[in-house]
Amino acid sequence: MNLRPDTFKYFCEALHQRTAIRLTDNKEYLVESRLGILAKQNGMRCVDDLVVRLRSPGSSSLWRDVVDAMTTNETSFFRDATPFAVLKEKVIPRLIGDGRKPRALNVWSAAAASGQEAYSVSILWNEICGNYPGWKMRILATDISNKMLERGKEATYSNLEVVRGLSRERLDSNFQSQHNRWVVNPAIRENVSFKYLNLINGWPTLPQMDIVFMRNVLVYFDMETRKQLLARLRKVLKPDGFLFLGGAESALTIDEGFEKLFESGSSCYQLKAENDE
Numbered sequence: 095m096n097l098r099p100d101t102f103k104y105f106c107e108a109l110h111q112r113t114a115i116r117l118t119d120n121k122e123y124l125v126e127s128r129l130g131i132l133a134k135q136n137g138m139r140c141v142d143d144l145v146v147r148l149r150s151p152g153s154s155s156l157w158r159d160v161v162d163a164m165t166t167n168e169t170s171f172f173r174d175a176t177p178f179a180v181l182k183e184k185v186i187p188r189l190i191g192d193g194r195k196p197r198a199l200n201v202w203s204a205a206a207a208s209g210q211e212a213y214s215v216s217i218l219w220n221e222i223c224g225n226y227p228g229w230k231m232r233i234l235a236t237d238i239s240n241k242m243l244e245r246g247k248e249a250t251y252s253n254l255e256v257v258r259g260l261s262r263e264r265l266d267s268n269f270q271s272q273h274n275r276w277v278v279n280p281a282i283r284e285n286v287s288f289k290y291l292n293l294i295n296g297w298p299t300l301p302q303m304d305i306v307f308m309r310n311v312l313v314y315f316d317m318e319t320r321k322q323l324l325a326r327l328r329k330v331l332k333p334d335g336f337l338f339l340g341g342a343e344s345a346l347t348i349d350e351g352f353e354k355l356f357e358s359g360s361s362c363y364q365l366k367a368e369n370d371e
């Protein structure tokens with residue numbers, strides 16, 4: 095059964111209000127395919143019935159499942175390679191070279207999905223932290239999808255997931271094989287904590303961040319939301335901190351206060367000096 099146009103319209107608005115995710119007009123098929131299974135699991139005939147339930151009081155746990163289903167959680171270890179090379183060779187040496195105190199770097203993976211981004215940063219840090227005695231890195235991984243956060247905390251990945259982005263050497267040094275799955279080693283996990291955070295709601299008190307990864311999430315939002323998020327980020331990012339966006343995203347078209355750094359493909363930005371407050 096096809097989704098009724100008024101149901102689709104209502105659902106798009108409600109999803110946008112809760113998540114900022116903007117579905118375009120031709121995305122009925124996406125809603126049908128992602129919510130069809132959920133409707134059946136909840137004993138409903140079709141997605142229209144599920145949306146009726148979403149409109150009634152007491153639907154918050156169903157909404158959680160809907161958000162899990164409607165978010166696109168595509169990710170991989172060391173996604174796009176260049177940002178991670180820049181992190182290792184330029185960003186971390188520059189931050190630590192500043193001789194800042196306390197001797198800890200705060201990193202935020204702000205739409206972390208199932209955790210591969212945060213664990214990639216942690217793996218990279220463990221490879222180089224011997225060069226920086228006394229320094230620590232704390233990585234906060236947040237997402238709107240509870241299902242993804244659970245996966246991140248479990249830190250257990252399939253063969254397919256680990257071959258995407260990890261060399262054999264990195265896999266052997268940082269994971270244990272268990273029942274045909276790969277579990278991240280405690281030394282990598284201990285740098286990372288996972289928390290629920292909806293980027294468009296009030297942010298909890300966060301530490302001032304040296305490095306923020308807000309990669310491959312702004313693409314789902316409209317320009318107004320992107321602008322608001324970067325404006326809020328300015329307050330969380332240290333004046334000399336670094337922001338990494340996704341390859342298809344650019345801070346320059348959203349907020350003129352940022353400048354792009356390093357080689358093409360770095361996806362790395364910093365606040366322009368005159369914006370220091």
Ligand SMILES: C[S@@+](CC[C@H](N)C(=O)[O-])C[C@H]1O[C@@H](n2cnc3c(N)ncnc32)[C@H](O)[C@@H]1O
Binds near residue numbers: 112207239292310314
């Ligand atoms: C495509 S993944 C990106 C994962 C990772 N950053 C990367 O680049 O590989 C996008 C993530 O953004 C999350 N997301 C979508 N809307 C969000 C919101 N309003 N607040 C927080 N996270 C959100 C989704 O749940 C999803 O896990």
